[in-house]
Amino acid sequence: MTDYGADLLWVLILASLGLSALAVFFSISRQRRSHPPAVVHPAGEDVAAEAARKVIREFEKNGQSVDAALVTWSPETLRKILADDLPDAQVIVVSNREPYIHNLRDNGVELLVPASGLVSALEPITRACAGTWIAYGGGTADRLMVDKDDRVQVPPGNPSYTLRRVWLTEEEHQGYYLGFANEGLWPLCHIAFTRPIFRESDWEAYEAVNRKFADTVVAEARNERPIVLVQDYHFALLPRMIRERLPEAIVITFWHIPWPNSEVYSICPWRERILEGLLGSSIIGFHTQFHANNFTESVDRFLESRIERADAAISYGGQTTLVHAYPISIEWPADLLARLPDVDDCRARLRTRFGLKADVKLGVGVERLDYTKGILDRFQALDELFKRYPEWIGKLVFLQIAAPSRGTLPAYKLLHDECHRYAEELNERYGSDGYKPVIMVAEHHTQEQVYEIYRAADICMVTSLHDGMNLVAKEFVAARDDEQGVLMLSTFAGASRELLEALIVNPYDAAMMSEALLQALTMTPDEQRERMRPMRQMVRDNNVYRWAGSMLLDAARLRKRGDVDRATGTGDRQPPSVDNVVSMFERKRLAMS
Ligand code: F6P
Secondary structure, eight states: OOHHHHHHHHHHHHHHHHHHHHHHHHHHHHHHHSOOOSSOOOHHHHHHHHHHHHHHHHHHSTTOOGGGGGSOOOHHHHHHHHHHHSTTOOEEEEESSOSOEEEEETTEEEEEOOSOHHHHHHHHHHHHHTOEEEEEOOSTTHHHHSOTTSEEEESTTSOOEEEEEEOOOHHHIIIIIIIIIIIIIHHHHSOSSOOOOOOHHHHHHHHHHHHHHHHHHHHHOSSSOOEEEEESGGGSSHHHHHHHHOTTOEEEEEOOSOOOOHHHHTTOTTHHHHHHHHTTSSEEEESSHHHHHHHHHHHHHHSOOEEEGGGTEEEETTEEEEEEEOOOOOOSSOGGGGGSOOHHHHHHHHHHHHTOOTTOEEEEEEEESOGGGOHHHHHHHHHHHHHHOGGGTTTEEEEEEEEOOSTTSHHHHHHHHHHHHHHHHHHHHHOBTTBOSEEEEOSOOOHHHHHHHHHHOSEEEEOOSSBSOOHHHHHHHHHOTTOOOEEEEETTBGGGGTOTTSEEEOTTOHHHHHHHHHHHHTOOHHHHHHHHHHHHHHHHHTOHHHHHHHHHHHHHHHHHHHHHHHHHTOOSOSOOOSOSSOOHHHHHHHHHO
């Protein structure tokens, strides 16, 4: 054969391989877009479909590559990253909410783990890194439990890191936390149609408290180069304050809530100051690429900066910040699952606790009592279901666990009253002797109690009007090692980008939600398994260690780059020239070696 002939043959072979790959890709994409079939496939097909879904997800996932799924992410992986790539780095976490709250009770001091997605995600990470966690000491017995430097070793009974408590005055807490953070930024960032309130005095308190935390970070830093993980909308000004005092620190800021589009954002009177503060970070993380893009658009609109979209980097005031999506997750395997009884026992215990008949289906909702969670909207869906399908009256009970939250704010008081009123109304309308369709428990529950509820439920409703991620959805999936239970998930929660096999709903559409409820109520065990299995795989592969590990690896890369710049005197004039996502090959090598 001539050289030309051989070349042509190769071209044809490669083209046909390419076309076959494309055909497989498109056929998988088509399968994925339609709902998973209600029937179980033979085992081989089942495994292949799962593998394909995983590959597609990896392609779709916020710039992360296929290989990442091959890494098993664990506390050990994190420790390895720290030891190999960030030797001697001290990890400091900063958040408003502390992971352990000590409260005075009649019979002594009670320990409370707050209902917070942030806490459940960061706690295992801080344990793994043996770091220092700086947070507001809000418990009534918090001062009794600390040493002379305001530190306490946690978790109690098995200490592995230091909790450093920061004290706030009543006025500071009112202005910074209740005022600016929760009446201003919270409604601003969640498009839930609650009007944000901005007061100058709240802003002043917010700034002062951010400075107080900056002082504490500097005091806790053992050297000039800590890795500081700043959490959430309570600390928009803190990254720049840390940068000014510890220029060599790596500051990774994670914004746990959505970031609105620039038009909505523009109503904040201190919009430029907030952006400037955040751009003191080395990295800013969001749950979804969509929120990362919104942030970049806001910077583009309100600050003189250079935006390198291809690198997802923003240069402002001589410093570069990477803006990435890192979808947060939960601990996997969840430690507490080992301590829980099996699913049948959990069902039996819960049914006894609430006096439910054996043939009654149980739907659950678990969250803080917050207007972003769509609690009233799911009650409306129940109402609609009973109107359309009265045969379900008497056969479905909905248990709403609503942890008290921010209860002194008018918007939360109003929601509390409305939820109770609507629950009572439904019970009057559809209830009868011994049957109440809605049980509302507005009390704090421990993680173990919450997992018991997940395991006992037939349906879990997550109907947020807007949510950064929503870890309840992931926890429900993690709790169901029996591969049963149906997850209804709002399309406006970040989790809906990952948990594709959930019944995805629009919480504003009560009719649609009632039909989804019917679908959930009548779903066969086979279909439940068919949906639950890939969701469990997704949460397992993308656990919270991967979330933190990805950020730490990116931080390590920045540190190396900064060290080279300092050594060569080039400074921070250019955005990092590297691709933003750390090479997955490198991640795999680290995890496996
Ligand atoms: O997960 C989102 C979040 O806003 C966290 O930032 C916060 O810790 C949690 O909800 C609970 O809110 P709070 O700390 O105000 O009780």
